[in-house]
Amino acid sequence: IVLTQSPDTLSLSPGERATLSCRASQSISSNYLAWYQQKPGQAPRLLIYGASSRATGIPDRFSGSGSGTDFTLTISRLEPEDSAVYFCQQYGRSFWTFGQGTKVEIK
Amino acid sequence: QVHLVQSGAEVGKPGASVKVSCKPSGYTFIDYFIHWVRQAPGQGLEWMGRINPKSGGADYAQKFQGRVTMTRDTSLTIAYMEVSRLRSDDAVVYYCARESYGSGNYYTFDFWGQGTQVTVSS
Numbered sequence: 001i002v003l004t005q006s007p008d009t010l011s012l013s014p015g016e017r018a019t020l021s022c023r024a025s026q027s028i029s030s031n032y033l034a035w036y037q038q039k040p041g042q043a044p045r046l047l048i049y050g051a052s053s054r055a056t057g058i059p060d061r062f063s064g065s066g067s068g069t070d071f072t073l074t075i076s077r078l079e080p081e082d083s084a085v086y087f088c089q090q091y092g093r094s095f096w097t098f099g100q101g102t103k104v105e106i107k
Numbered sequence: 108q109v110h111l112v113q114s115g116a117e118v119g120k121p122g123a124s125v126k127v128s129c130k131p132s133g134y135t136f137i138d139y140f141i142h143w144v145r146q147a148p149g150q151g152l153e154w155m156g157r158i159n160p161k162s163g164g165a166d167y168a169q170k171f172q173g174r175v176t177m178t179r180d181t182s183l184t185i186a187y188m189e190v191s192r193l194r195s196d197d198a199v200v201y202y203c204a205r206e207s208y209g210s211g212n213y214y215t216f217d218f219w220g221q222g223t224q225v226t227v228s229s
Contacts, residue, residue, distance in 0.1 A: 034215040036152075043202055043219035044152065049212040087152055091214035094166055096142070096154040 001025050003088050003099035011105040018075040020102045022088035027068045032091040035064055035073045038101075039084045047086075048073065080106050109133035111203055111220035118226045119193045126189040127223045129203030136184035137161040140206035142216060143177065143188045147199045157206065158186060190225070198227040 002025040012018055022033070030051035036044035046055040048064035051071055061076045075082055083106045088099040111131045119125040129141060142157040156167035158177040165177040179186045190197055201223045204216035 032214050036216075043204075043222055044216070045219070046207075046215055046217050049207065049215045053211060055212070055217065089152075089215065095168065096214070098152040098154070100151045 001028060001090060001092055001095075001097055003090060003097055005086075005088060005099035005102045007102060008100075009103045009105060011107055012078055013107045014078050014080055016078050018078055018082070018104055020073040020075075020086055020104070022066075022071040022073070022099050024069045024071075024090060028090050028092055030067045030071075033064075033066070033071050034089045035062075036087045036089065037082075037084045038087065044087060075104070078104075078106060082106065109205065109218045111205060111218055113201075113203060113220040113223045116224045116226070118228055119190075119197075120229050121193055121195065121227055123193050124189055124191040125193065125197075125225050126187055127201050127203075127225070129186045129188070129220050130184065131186070131205065131218075132184075134205075136179075137181060139208060141177075141179070141186040142204045142206055143175075144202045144204055144216070145199045146202065146222075147196075150199075155188070155201075160184075160186060193227050195227050198225055200224050 004023045006021045033051040035048040038044040052064045063074045065072050085101045085103045087101045114128040117125045137160045140157045143155040155171050158165040160179045176189045203220040205218040207215045207217040
């Protein structure tokens with residue numbers, strides 16, 4: 001299963017809403033769709049699991065939604081520290097795949 | 108508090124092997140699968156495979172079958188990932204990560220190591 005994220009880059013101002021898309025090449029279980037944040041020089045951090053559940057310690061401005069082949073990560077009010085690359089990830093048939101990432105830049 | 112600590116940067120010659128270690132703490136080692144994910148500079152994340160620390164059994168992405176070996180030492184509570192027949196495109200950052208389990212969170216990576224840079228150079 002191929003995950004395609006869009007856009008490649010998103011440039012927004014603090015306080016704005018960011019909407020990131022992840023599209024799967026075939027339908028996947030929303031139970032097995034996750035989102036990660038990665039800042040330069042750091043390991044990825046789990047944000048969202050099961051398509052819409054926030055991981056421990058993740059601020060409520062991060063939310064996930066979607067089903068089937070289309071999934072969305074929304075950052076409701078951008079903070080400067082949200083500048084990062086965001087990856088979606090899916091599990092299926094003993095194989096894990098990631099999207100290519102969306103870079104969020106804060107103006 | 109869960110932590111995964113990886114070994115330091117490695118340099119390997121083309122055609123040789125490198126072995127990276129990952130030492131988790133803060134939980135029972137044999138209770139969670141350990142995965143290995145790699146990342147080229149400025150690129151995305153690539154899943155390589157996982158090991159069951161309890162049984163020692165490993166599953167590999169097809170791309171890495173026969174060239175990557177994942178092992179563990181239960182007495183030292185360390186997981187290892189060895190890449191053999193090194194090529195220039197193996198010069199990337201390698202991460203270990205714990206597979207989540209429980210509370211509705213399955214098949215994600217809830218904790219990560221800090222990453223190990225591998226350089227391939229003669």
